Amino acid sequence: MALTGAGISVESGIPPFRGKGGLWETIDPMEYAHINAFQRDPAKVWRVLIRNMKEVLDRADPNEAHRALAWMEKQNLLQAVITQNVDGLHQCAGSTDVIEFHGNFAWQRCIKCNARMATAAVDLCRLPPRCRCGGILRPECIFFGELIPPQCLRRAEQLSAHCDVMLVIGTSASVYPAASMPFIANQNGATVIEINPERTALSGKVSDFLIAGNAGPVMKALVKTIVERL
Ligand code: NAD
Ligand code: ZN
Numbered sequence: 473m474a475l476t477g478a479g480i481s482v483e484s485g486i487p488p489f490r491g492k493g494g495l496w497e498t499i500d501p502m503e504y505a506h507i508n509a510f511q512r513d514p515a516k517v518w519r520v521l522i523r524n525m526k527e528v529l530d531r532a533d534p535n536e537a538h539r540a541l542a543w544m545e546k547q548n549l550l551q552a553v554i555t556q557n558v559d560g561l562h563q564c565a566g567s568t569d570v571i572e573f574h575g576n577f578a579w580q581r582c583i584k585c586n587a588r589m590a591t592a593a594v595d596l597c598r599l600p601p602r603c604r605c606g607g608i609l610r611p612e613c614i615f616f617g618e619l620i621p622p623q624c625l626r627r628a629e630q631l632s633a634h635c636d637v638m639l640v641i642g643t644s645a646s647v648y649p650a651a652s653m654p655f656i657a658n659q660n661g662a663t664v665i666e667i668n669p670e671r672t673a674l675s676g677k678v679s680d681f682l683i684a685g686n687a688g689p690v691m692k693a694l695v696k697t698i699v700e701r702l
Contacts (some may be wrong), residue, residue, distance in 0.1 A: 479642020542566035
């Protein structure tokens with residue numbers, strides 16, 4: 473299994489939320505990323521957060537680390553990816569079993585009639601953008617204050633409890649319940665390997681190894697080592 477966070481997409485040009493260069497250094501998440509904030513003033517959240525995310529995500533391509541995980545799946549070495557990311561880059565790289573804890577930014581949903589529409593097709597001339605029925609569009613992502621889809625959570629817990637190895641790539645492991653997956657894997661006897669340039673709350677406690685480095689080069693080296701031993 474692999475659990476991925478914003479760090480795996482940093483080398484694709486998408487800044488994380490926390491840490492150095494993170495979005496929360498410039499804007500307050502409670503003011504822009506909480507569902508209450510969206511309900512209070514959707515135009516403001518679209519203007520400051522969502523439009524900006526759309527521009528960044530539109531330009532992003534999968535990197536070496538996303539491609540390595542897709543390759544591992546093809547080799548039957550990896551069962552599934554649990555991701556906290558909303559950028560869809562795992563699927564772009566070729567992974568077919570991706571459990572998206574926080575939804576996917578590629579889609580918008582009308583809050584009135586539930587119609588879906590591709591984010592790429594949304595007209596940003598007037599904010600907030602609206603559906604044909606007049607309802608406001610929102611990304612199919614989880615805002616703070618909203619629940620993880622229960623079927624995603626159940627499946628992730630089951631897979632985490634039964635895996636032999638869990639790769640934890642580019643996540644600070646501070647957002648729950650995603651961060652509890654390595655605990656579940658560890659409690660059930662799996663080896664937990666972190667790939668992160670920084671130590672996290674898991675390091676030295678829940679994870680057996682920390683490979684300190686950026687996801688791209690580390691995953692590339694890992695694939696090379698596996699190929700040499702296949
Ligand atoms: P996070 O808590 O997962 O923290 C980012 C982690 O990535 C840190 O531990 C950092 O040390 C590590 N990191 C930085 N550069 C790295 C690299 N090159 N290789 C490997 N690791 C690296 O993520 P966050 O930014 O705090 O965001 C939390 C939530 O925000 C996510 O769960 C997600 O829902 C959302 N988010 C998604 C995206 C995306 O879709 N790409 C981007 C930002 C935030
Ligand atoms: Zn509608």
